Amino acid sequence: MNRMEEYEALLRQPEELPPALEDAVGRARARARRRRLWRRISAPAGSVAAVFAVFVLMVNLWTPFALACARVPVLKELAAAVAFSPSLKAAVENDYVQYIGQSQTENGITVNLEYLMADQGGLMLFLSITGPEGATSFMPRVEFTTPDGEGLEGCSVLMDSVAPGELTNAVTVAFKGEEEPQLPEALHMTCEVQAHIPGVTDHETWTADAAFTFDFPLDQRFRGQGRTVEVNRWIQLDGNDIRIVDLELYPTHARLNLEQSPDNAEELQGLDFYLEDGEGNRYEEGSASGLSALGDSYLFESPYFSDPDSLTLHITRAEWLEKGREFITVSLKTGEALEPMPEGMEISAIRLDETTARVAFLAPMPPGSSETSMNFYQLGSGSYRLPDGTEEYADGHSTYVSDTLWRDTPYETPIPEGYFVEEYTIENYPWDTIDMGLHITRRTAFDDPVTLALQ
Numbered sequence: 001m002n003r004m005e006e007y008e009a010l011l012r013q014p015e016e017l018p019p020a021l022e023d024a025v026g027r028a029r030a031r032a033r034r035r036r037l038w039r040r041i042s043a044p045a046g047s048v049a050a051v052f053a054v055f056v057l058m059v060n061l062w063t064p065f066a067l068a069c070a071r072v073p074v075l076k077e078l079a080a081a082v083a084f085s086p087s088l089k090a091a092v093e094n095d096y097v098q099y100i101g102q103s104q105t106e107n108g109i110t111v112n113l114e115y116l117m118a119d120q121g122g123l124m125l126f127l128s129i130t131g132p133e134g135a136t137s138f139m140p141r142v143e144f145t146t147p148d149g150e151g152l153e154g155c156s157v158l159m160d161s162v163a164p165g166e167l168t169n170a171v172t173v174a175f176k177g178e179e180e181p182q183l184p185e186a187l188h189m190t191c192e193v194q195a196h197i198p199g200v201t202d203h204e205t206w207t208a209d210a211a212f213t214f215d216f217p218l219d220q221r222f223r224g225q226g227r228t229v230e231v232n233r234w235i236q237l238d239g240n241d242i243r244i245v246d247l248e249l250y251p252t253h254a255r256l257n258l259e260q261s262p263d264n265a266e267e268l269q270g271l272d273f274y275l276e277d278g279e280g281n282r283y284e285e286g287s288a289s290g291l292s293a294l295g296d297s298y299l300f301e302s303p304y305f306s307d308p309d310s311l312t313l314h315i316t317r318a319e320w321l322e323k324g325r326e327f328i329t330v331s332l333k334t335g336e337a338l339e340p341m342p343e344g345m346e347i348s349a350i351r352l353d354e355t356t357a358r359v360a361f362l363a364p365m366p367p368g369s370s371e372t373s374m375n376f377y378q379l380g381s382g383s384y385r386l387p388d389g390t391e392e393y394a395d396g397h398s399t400y401v402s403d404t405l406w407r408d409t410p411y412e413t414p415i416p417e418g419y420f421v422e423e424y425t426i427e428n429y430p431w432d433t434i435d436m437g438l439h440i441t442r443r444t445a446f447d448d449p450v451t452l453a454l455q
Contacts, residue, residue, distance in 0.1 A: 077167040078115060081126055085288035087302040088124075088169070091117055091251045094305050098219045108132050109193050109210040111140075114167060118183055118218060120226035121250040122155070124289065125171040129162045131209075135195040137161045141208070142171050142191045146184040147215075158289050161196070172289035186217045226250040226304075229311070231454050238318050238444045240264040247311070247454060253287040254302035255294075256313070269440050270319035270377070271298050275454070277308035308455075315450040319377070319440045327385060327435040332357050335411070338433065342441040345379060346419075350411045355430050359384075360405060360423040362415065367445075374401060379422045381437030384429075391437075396425035 078097075082088035091097060102113045109131040117124045129138040139161045144152050158172040192208035195201070229247040236242075241261035248255040256275075260268055270293070275283040286292050287299040303311065328347065329338045335349045346362040361379035369375045376399050383393050399422045405413040415421065426434065 077128075078126065081167045081169065082288075085301070086283075087251070087253055087304075088117070088288050090302075090305040094251075096251050098222075100216050102214055102216065104212045104214070106210040106212060109138070109195060111191060111193060111210075111212050112167075113214050113216070116216075116218075117252050118222040118225075119250040119252055120175065120183075120224055121248060121253060121255065122175050122289075123173040123183070124169050124252055126167055126169050127162070127171070128165055128167045129193060130165050131193075131195045132197065134197045134200075135164060136198060137163055137196045139194045139196065139206070140170055140191050141193075141206075142189055144173065145188045147186050147188060149188075156294070158291060160290065169288055172291065174289070174291060174294060176294075183218050183223050185220065186215065189214045189216075229455050233452065235450070235452060237268075237315065237450060238320070240266055240268065240320070242268065244313070244452065244454065248297075249302055249304045251302065251304050253289075254283070254300050254304065256298045256300060258296045258298070260296065264323075266320035266322050266441070268296070268318060269321050270317075271315060272317035273298070273300070273313060273315045275300060275303070275311050275313055277303060277306070277312075278310040279308070281306065281308070283311075310453065311455040313452045313454050315446065317443065317445045319443050321438060322441040325438060325441050326381075327437055329433055329435050330359060331433055333432050342438065347436070348405060348413065349434070350406055350409065352409075355428050357426045357429055357434065358406075358423060359426065359434065359436050360421050362405070362419050362421055364418055365401070365420050374420070376420055376422075377443070378439045380424060381439045382424065383437035384424075384426060385435040385437075387431055394424035395427045398423050
């Protein structure tokens with residue numbers, strides 16, 4: 001169903017307008033006059049054709065009007081897709097979205113590329129995927145090039161699985177946020193999709209069930225969108241010196257940029273925080289893409305559109321890795337650590353065969369966790385060292401809660417109540433000891449948050 005068909009279906013319903021739409025129509029008409037949209041319509045103002053044309057222009061050129069049409073299914077889906085993120089919700093409310101509306105089908109799988117948002121910090125694509133009956137999710141893998149065939153540099157591409165038919169921000173491109181515009185005028189996207197069908201799809205391998213190519217322009221109003229709030233202040237956090245460099249505020253997310261003193265005894269590995277403006281509005285850590293940090297840049301919900309006069313940083317927790325303790329040596333014969341473990345953390349290891357081992361970190365769940373809300377945090381780095389010092393990464397990883405470790409093996413061990421497990425599988429490793437990478441050596445929760453006025 002195209003936009004015109006959606007509107008015709010809307011007309012066949014009762015004539016009473018939703019309150020949001022009634023208000024949006026008035027605002028849209030005023031804006032339409034300013035933009036001289038009426039000049040593009042040759043039919044008399046009272047004709048049905050003119051009404052249709054105005055509607056199509058308003059839906060495609062002014063997103064708040066489109067979103068107010070709560071009876072149009074596709075538009076309701078976009079509102080639902082951004083409802084979880086204050087940043088994206090504010091972007092949509094401020095007409096900061098581009099409609100793409102492209103759809104392709106191959107091998108029984110359909111990809112609907114619907115909307116995008118972009119700024120100097122990144123690009124986010126909203127899409128939905130449908131496919132064979134029995135598929136419970138779809139995993140896209142995408143690559144981007146410019147119209148000249150050049151790849152995007154200085155960025156990371158994140159992809160997430162998609163539930164059948166659900167419109168979601170499944171693809172995110174995170175830029176470094178440099179001053180020079182990084183967005184090209186158009187993008188070429190190749191997209192491979194794997195359908196996950198329980199009992200059929202092999203979890204161990206990734207095979208594309210369909211492949212697509214999309215070409216779409218980028219609205220040039222997205223170029224250069226973002227601003228920086230300079231801070232340049234040092235603080236002592238939990239015994240270590242940290243410089244608050246600046247804030248990068250973008251329409252889709254924001255970044256808190258830090259610098260660590262080289263004289264610190266520990267490396268900052270994670271930060272729980274929020275920002276608060278003068279009216280008490282909070283901007284929580286994290287982002288709509290699920291990305292929480294890029295090195296020493298920590299992402300949070302953006303105050304870009306609210307443009308507050310003041311912002312105060314509140315730090316509630318910090319995670320540290322002691323320098324010189326990046327690895328812990330473990331015996332694969334006894335399953336025990338050969339040196340002291342970080343306080344509050346345990347480790348266990350077993351051999352499945354002569355070349356395959358499993359190593360598990362154990363630690364208490366943080367306060368506030370429950371059976372329905374499990375707040376895991378990272379213990380290991382996922383890396384290990386070979387005897388010659390070469391660093392490799394584990395072949396498999398899982399995090400879970402259970403009452404038994406190494407279930408269904410001769411090494412079954414009770415797990416302390418309230419603990420969680422972070423387990424790694426290492427293949428092609430015949431040696432008797434292994435150096436496992438640590439992500440943290442301690443965590444500090446601040447009863448009274450560390451606060452700093454930034455703006």
